[in-house]
Amino acid sequence: MTGRGSASRFLGAVLHNGVGRHVRQLQRLQLVFSPVAPDARGARQFVEEAAVDFARRHPDVVLYVSPRRCPAPLLIAEYLNGAVHEELVSSRSCEEIAGLAARLAARSGLDIVRIRKPFHTASPSVQGQWHPFTNKRPGLAARPNK
Amino acid sequence: MAAGAAVMAVGRRVLLGAAQRRALWGGFRKKEEELDIEKIVEPEEKEPSLRVPPPRSRNYVPPANLQSNLEILVKEIFGPSVPENWQQTSLKENRLKFLLLDQLASELGHTVPNSQLHLMCSAADVLKFYSTPVKDVSKFDELCAAELPPNLKIVWEQ
Numbered sequence: 001m002t003g004r005g006s007a008s009r010f011l012g013a014v015l016h017n018g019v020g021r022h023v024r025q026l027q028r029l030q031l032v033f034s035p036v037a038p039d040a041r042g043a044r045q046f047v048e049e050a051a052v053d054f055a056r057r058h059p060d061v062v063l064y065v066s067p068r069r070c071p072a073p074l075l076i077a078e079y080l081n082g083a084v085h086e087e088l089v090s091s092r093s094c095e096e097i098a099g100l101a102a103r104l105a106a107r108s109g110l111d112i113v114r115i116r117k118p119f120h121t122a123s124p125s126v127q128g129q130w131h132p133f134t135n136k137r138p139g140l141a142a143r144p145n146k
Numbered sequence: 147m148a149a150g151a152a153v154m155a156v157g158r159r160v161l162l163g164a165a166q167r168r169a170l171w172g173g174f175r176k177k178e179e180e181l182d183i184e185k186i187v188e189p190e191e192k193e194p195s196l197r198v199p200p201p202r203s204r205n206y207v208p209p210a211n212l213q214s215n216l217e218i219l220v221k222e223i224f225g226p227s228v229p230e231n232w233q234q235t236s237l238k239e240n241r242l243k244f245l246l247l248d249q250l251a252s253e254l255g256h257t258v259p260n261s262q263l264h265l266m267c268s269a270a271d272v273l274k275f276y277s278t279p280v281k282d283v284s285k286f287d288e289l290c291a292a293e294l295p296p297n298l299k300i301v302w303e304q
Contacts, residue, residue, distance in 0.1 A: 035286070047300075048285050055298035067286065068303040 008114040014081050017108070025079050025108040028062040029101060033073035033089075040073040045094035046101075054098060058105050075100060079109025206256040206280040213273065219249055220269050233270040250276065 017023050031051075033043035047065050055063050075097065077085045085104065089097050128134070133141060209215070217232050223246050228235055237243040243266070250272070251257040258266060258275060266272050281288070290300055 048289065051298060052289075052295065055295045059295070059297055062297045062299065064299050064301055066301045066303060 003114055006114060007111070008116050009111060011115050011117060011120040012110065014108045014110060023080070024058070024060045024105065025081070026058075026061050026105045027078050027080050028064060029104065030064040030066060030076040030078075031073070031089075032066045032068065032070050032076065034070055035067040037073070039090035042092045042094050042097055043073040043089055046097040050094055050098045054101055061105055075104070077104040077107075079107075081109040083109035083111070085109075203282045204280055205282045206254070208277045208279055209254065212276055215253075216250070216269065216273055216276070219246060223249070233268065233273060235269040237266055237268060237272070246272070256280070 014025055015023070017025065031043060031047065033040040033047075035044070044067075047067075051063060051065060055061075072088055072090045075087045075089050077087070079085070087100060087104070089100065092100075220232050220235055221228055223242055224235055237246070247258055247263075247266070254276065256276065258272075262275070266275065283291070286300070290302075294300070
């Protein structure tokens with residue numbers, strides 16, 4: 001697929017994050033899993049062993065644990081900019097899920113697509129963009145015909 | 147004649163009897179009311195005639211003086227054939243093994259399950275078995291009861 005065929009975006013920081021204090025962009029994590037299904041074993045182990053640890057290490061992320069009847073265990077991450085990212089965690093081990101949760105916590109909610117330019121600025125020119133008449137005498141410009 | 151028959155056929159199709167109409171719209175409601183009345187009446191009438199005792203809890207907490215008690219018991223049952231280190235007493239003889247395990251079970255209220263009987267080869271194994279506490283609660287209930295950090299919420303949908 002060419003660059004034109006797939007989605008792309010410009011580089012950006014979310015809400016000028018980092019100008020003041022760093023704000024974690026992950027708002028909440030919801031772990032939905034079945035208490036009896038065999039492919040949710042890793043999820044159950046994660047809840048038993050690693051969830052409390054994760055919650056203590058990331059006090060600004062809310063972790064909702066919902067054991068209920070569901071077709072497959074999911075880890076749903078919601079970010080401050082409104083992006084929702086769902087990850088299927090069926091047949092994954094407890095350590096993998098913990099690593100995945102940590103990675104989701106480190107991300108911002110921006111889409112993972114091709115970035116058009118590796119630079120971006122809100123103020124591209126301070127003194128004014130140069131054009132050929134900058135720093136030339138005023139009479140050089142075209143005069144209306146009389 | 148044909149016209150008359152046609153009219154009659156039309157009439158039969160369109161004109162539902164009053165009873166049929168009630169069944170379509172009102173009968174359903176009536177049935178619900180009847181059911182509600184029955185439900186309200188039943189719990190009042192039922193007396194707690196069947197008192198089921200609470201299920202036996204499998205909780206076991208090893209007592210503090212377990213080791214000394216076990217030592218005394220072993221020496222009592224095995225008598226002269228106890229080696230230097232009493233924990234190495236072999237439980238080969240089934241009669242003595244049974245006596246020992248039976249006494250422990252009745253004293254502490256916690257029995258060695260049949261599947262683990264073959265693992266009890268020496269007094270040390272018995273000591274290890276009776277030192278492990280057994281909890282009744284499922285891990286989820288335990289987790290809910292434990293002190294969770296404020297940003298961890300467990301949502302039960304039952």
